[in-house]
Amino acid sequence: MELEKKEDQQQQEEEQVVTPWEVSAKDGGKIDYDKLIDKFGCQRLDQSFVDRVQRLTSRPSHVFLRRGVFFAHRDFNEILDAYERGDKFYLYTGRGPSSEALHLGHLIPFMFTKYLQDAFKVPLVIQLTDDEKCMWKDLSVEESQRLARENAKDIIACGFDISKTFIFSDFDYVGGAFYKNMVKVAKCVTYNKVVGIFGFTGEDHIGKVSFPPVQAVPSFPSSFPHLFSGKDDLRCLIPCAIDQDPYFRMTRDVAPRIGYHKPALIESLFFPALQGETGKMSASDPNSAIYVTDSAKEIKYKVNKHAFTGGQESIEKHRQYGANLEVDIPVKYLNFFLEDDAELEHIKKEYGVGRMLTGEVKKRLIEVLTELVERHRRARAAVTDEMVDAFMAVRPLPNMFD
Numbered sequence: 001m002e003l004e005k006k007e008d009q010q011q012q013e014e015e016q017v018v019t020p021w022e023v024s025a026k027d028g029g030k031i032d033y034d035k036l037i038d039k040f041g042c043q044r045l046d047q048s049f050v051d052r053v054q055r056l057t058s059r060p061s062h063v064f065l066r067r068g069v070f071f072a073h074r075d076f077n078e079i080l081d082a083y084e085r086g087d088k089f090y091l092y093t094g095r096g097p098s099s100e101a102l103h104l105g106h107l108i109p110f111m112f113t114k115y116l117q118d119a120f121k122v123p124l125v126i127q128l129t130d131d132e133k134c135m136w137k138d139l140s141v142e143e144s145q146r147l148a149r150e151n152a153k154d155i156i157a158c159g160f161d162i163s164k165t166f167i168f169s170d171f172d173y174v175g176g177a178f179y180k181n182m183v184k185v186a187k188c189v190t191y192n193k194v195v196g197i198f199g200f201t202g203e204d205h206i207g208k209v210s211f212p213p214v215q216a217v218p219s220f221p222s223s224f225p226h227l228f229s230g231k232d233d234l235r236c237l238i239p240c241a242i243d244q245d246p247y248f249r250m251t252r253d254v255a256p257r258i259g260y261h262k263p264a265l266i267e268s269l270f271f272p273a274l275q276g277e278t279g280k281m282s283a284s285d286p287n288s289a290i291y292v293t294d295s296a297k298e299i300k301y302k303v304n305k306h307a308f309t310g311g312q313e314s315i316e317k318h319r320q321y322g323a324n325l326e327v328d329i330p331v332k333y334l335n336f337f338l339e340d341d342a343e344l345e346h347i348k349k350e351y352g353v354g355r356m357l358t359g360e361v362k363k364r365l366i367e368v369l370t371e372l373v374e375r376h377r378r379a380r381a382a383v384t385d386e387m388v389d390a391f392m393a394v395r396p397l398p399n400m401f402d
Contacts, residue, residue, distance in 0.1 A: 333365055
């Protein structure tokens with residue numbers, strides 16, 4: 001019986017792979033998030049959290065929160081308990097700079113983190129893992145560093161508060177107290193354990209095996225003595241996509257053994273490719289995603305030509321049967337980016353019964369995405385090299401909790 005159960009579990013695990021470097025479902029299917037939650041051991045984020053965040057921050061909950069884009073968590077309740085008692089926390093998120101331009105999926109954690117920073121009035125550290133991308137991709141050290149600075153401009157363009165935000169790249173910042181914490185973590189994680197969590201093989205170079213502590217230790221306030229000196233008890237909340245969970249399962253396992261709080265996490269779904277949820281947004285296929293560098297013309301072309309829809313093949317059939325909203329990418333994208341709940345519900349209802357046509361839904365999506373990308377492009381154009389230097393300067397943030 002136990003063996004059967006084990007085999008069944010193994011089969012399920014083979015059906016989908018979710019690691020920080022690979023996301024795939026069996027036979028090109030959809031990711032099963034319920035199975036993922038069971039496998040990873042995190043919790044569903046239910047409506048009670050949405051209501052509680054709204055009550056504690058006295059502002060409407062973010063669209064990503066109320067629509068279940070951020071859908072899973074670890075110990076988020078403890079962060080809220082502490083906040084309610086008057087204890088502060090800090091935010092930590094990051095980006096692996098492997099490409100010049102970000103696509104909309106890359107913006108999601110940053111848009112949500114900005115909301116959390118504004119709502120809870122807390123400091124934020126943003127890690128640019130230029131070292132990781134140098135090891136995983138065919139990039140030189142110098143190119144990884146250049147991409148980190150380029151990506152920092154896109155991150156700054158999301159509107160973070162410079163008096164509460166420290167952005168750092170690993171090549172520049174790792175050392176001192178940060179490195180001491182890396183060594184403490186590394187001593188607690190066996191080779192077998194890291195292979196079990198990340199799936200490394202004998203063909204992987206030792207740089208990959210030694211990297212996880214680098215992403216783990218920003219979870220500990222003592223890694224930033226210029227910010228959190230004497231605040232070793234400060235809790236950390238990490239907003240990220242759920243493929244980053246393995247790093248923080250490892251971190252949470254180690255934290256109490258080296259005298260730190262376990263970091264809390266709030267985790268998002270994956271942003272689907274234009275070709276459908278079975279597709280993967282790929283840097284090698286520019287038509288699989290909307291990039292923040294796309295022109296209005298390119299956005300219109302991509303949505304009209306490549307966005308997978310649940311509409312029927314003829315207008316007659318569509319009027320009769322309506323659209324399949326489960327697979328429709330324009331509706332899924334609107335679910336992320338159309339602010340107005342009432343309008344979204346109206347579109348879903350009318351489109352679902354066939355009164356609204358695919359072309360009309362795509363037209364609305366093109367408007368929403370064009371406005372979003374234009375706004376981002378204007379903000380990014382205003383980010384100078386001096387601003388990047390200012391955000392990345394190792395400095396105290398005296399007003400970070402004001």
